[in-house]
Amino acid sequence: MKKTSYFIVLIGMLTLCSAYISDRLDNKTWHEASKMGDFYHDLYSFLPTDSLTDSIVNLYQGPVSDWPKPNIDSGIVYQELGAMPGNKEYLKWDNDDTVKLGKILFFDPRLSRSSQISCSSCHEPDMAWQDGRTIALGNDHLQGNRNTPSLLNVIIQKELFWDGRAGSLESQATAPLAEHHEMDMDVKSLPAKLMKIAGYDSLFTNAYGNSDITLSKITYALASFEKTLRSKKSRFDFFVEGNKKALKPEEIKGLHLFRTKARCMNCHNGPYFTDLQYHNIGLSYYGRKFQDLGRYLVTGKKEDVGKFKTPTLRDLLHTRPWMHNGLFDNLTGVINIYNSGMHQLDNKVSPAVDSLYPHTDPILRPLQLTADEKEALVAFLEALNPVEYKMRRPELPGMGHE
Numbered sequence: 001m002k003k004t005s006y007f008i009v010l011i012g013m014l015t016l017c018s019a020y021i022s023d024r025l026d027n028k029t030w031h032e033a034s035k036m037g038d039f040y041h042d043l044y045s046f047l048p049t050d051s052l053t054d055s056i057v058n059l060y061q062g063p064v065s066d067w068p069k070p071n072i073d074s075g076i077v078y079q080e081l082g083a084m085p086g087n088k089e090y091l092k093w094d095n096d097d098t099v100k101l102g103k104i105l106f107f108d109p110r111l112s113r114s115s116q117i118s119c120s121s122c123h124e125p126d127m128a129w130q131d132g133r134t135i136a137l138g139n140d141h142l143q144g145n146r147n148t149p150s151l152l153n154v155i156i157q158k159e160l161f162w163d164g165r166a167g168s169l170e171s172q173a174t175a176p177l178a179e180h181h182e183m184d185m186d187v188k189s190l191p192a193k194l195m196k197i198a199g200y201d202s203l204f205t206n207a208y209g210n211s212d213i214t215l216s217k218i219t220y221a222l223a224s225f226e227k228t229l230r231s232k233k234s235r236f237d238f239f240v241e242g243n244k245k246a247l248k249p250e251e252i253k254g255l256h257l258f259r260t261k262a263r264c265m266n267c268h269n270g271p272y273f274t275d276l277q278y279h280n281i282g283l284s285y286y287g288r289k290f291q292d293l294g295r296y297l298v299t300g301k302k303e304d305v306g307k308f309k310t311p312t313l314r315d316l317l318h319t320r321p322w323m324h325n326g327l328f329d330n331l332t333g334v335i336n337i338y339n340s341g342m343h344q345l346d347n348k349v350s351p352a353v354d355s356l357y358p359h360t361d362p363i364l365r366p367l368q369l370t371a372d373e374k375e376a377l378v379a380f381l382e383a384l385n386p387v388e389y390k391m392r393r394p395e396l397p398g399m400g401h402e
């Protein structure tokens with residue numbers, strides 16, 4: 001009997017308690033309820049929640065002017081990311097006589113001393129106009145010391161090469177022609193060599209009005225052709241232009257991180273994802289085998305040791321391996337090293353001890369990206385890849401198969 005009455009009392013108390021709690025919840029004020037919401041929001045903000053992603057996605061699906069402010073250090077002049085202007089430059093491949101000549105010269109191995117290496121040996125059309133190698137391989141299988149850059153969008157470059165040592169495409173071209181480890185040509189004798197090839201006279205006449213061949217006509221035609229090499233539009237471009245479905249939510253989150261927490265936009269900005277400036281991101285191998293002092297070799301200024309030109313990030317998947325020395329072949333690896341703050345040599349080494357000691361750019365610092373955030377960044381970078389143009393190699397004059 002005793003046990004039964006205890007039991008009944010216990011049930012009664014539990015009923016009363018639950019009635020009280022449910023009453024409290026029903027009468028909860030809006031203020032209290034929203035505080036609970038805040039509580040859950042704070043709790044979930046440690047996790048990549050769907051609702052957080054949703055609000056970011058909504059913002060980015062609006063006009064670019066409504067995007068959140070990017071995380072840019074004070075004093076840095078930047079351009080918002082954006083779609084590339086459309087272009088019909090490829091029409092010139094068949095319709096512009098100078099471009100047509102430049103295209104043939106670009107693919108012609110007889111521009112090299114051995115008649116075996118053309119510009120296209122290293123700037124290969126099927127590989128987004130680079131060679132897929134860590135370091136370029138040229139005349140006599142000699143290696144250079146740098147990675148071959150893609151020539152896509154080269155028209156936007158104000159200074160050429162990783163260290164900016166050439167001021168124009170026209171002046172740049174004599175370097176690979178003449179370099180012993182590239183095409184090894186005696187450029188003074190190149191016009192005479194081409195004059196002996198049947199078919200070039202009419203190509204030069206169409207382009208320049210007479211059949212004289214000079215080095216400057218050769219480099220001008222090469223540059224005219226190179227200026228027509230442009231990226232196709234990527235899903236990112238279609239997104240910015242208004243197709244809100246062109247990027248998936250994860251890629252949009254990556255775009256947001258690129259502009260904010262991951263700080264990439266401090267250097268990779270504008271429609272081509274480059275500030276066209278020089279930065280030391282810590283890959284100079286200073287004092288070690290494979291040391292490359294970069295921009296310093298051009299300016300002789302101590303502060304330029306280890307600086308390289310910020311590359312565009314368009315067509316990234318087609319331009320691997322990356323960096324001036326081809327060190328990286330994996331985007332997660334690139335994000336991981338940026339996430340660590342990059343290799344910072346001891347920034348306290350006094351100039352009195354070593355005046356050339358390089359200093360990694362202070363824009364770079366540890367980023368504390370989560371695994372999900374790194375994946376989102378990679379997904380975004382991958383969305384910058386369009387389908388590539390296919391270009392067939394032109395038929396060359398005097399080869400007997402025109």
Ligand code: HEC
Binds near residue numbers: 122139144169
């Ligand atoms: C042996 C491989 C090789 C050959 C052949 C070659 N290049 Fe290059 N090219 C490179 C490498 C490597 C670089 C980067 C060198 C550097 O930055 O110091 C480069 C850089 C360039 C750049 C600068 C791109 C930029 O964004 O700064 C242009 C333009 C260029 N080459 C055009 C040409 C032309 C035109 C020819 C033919 C006359 C040619 N190249 C032949 C390997 C080659």
Ligand code: HEC
Binds near residue numbers: 313316321322325361
């Ligand atoms: C301080 C300026 C700066 C910041 C910030 C920066 N980069 Fe770079 N980035 C560079 C420079 C300079 C290079 C070339 C360095 C070299 O070759 O030594 C480069 C190279 C790259 C490359 C290789 C591209 C190629 O074609 O070789 C990738 C990919 C890249 N950055 C992605 C990122 C991402 C993602 C972020 C943000 C997490 C970022 N960068 C932040 C300046 C910067």
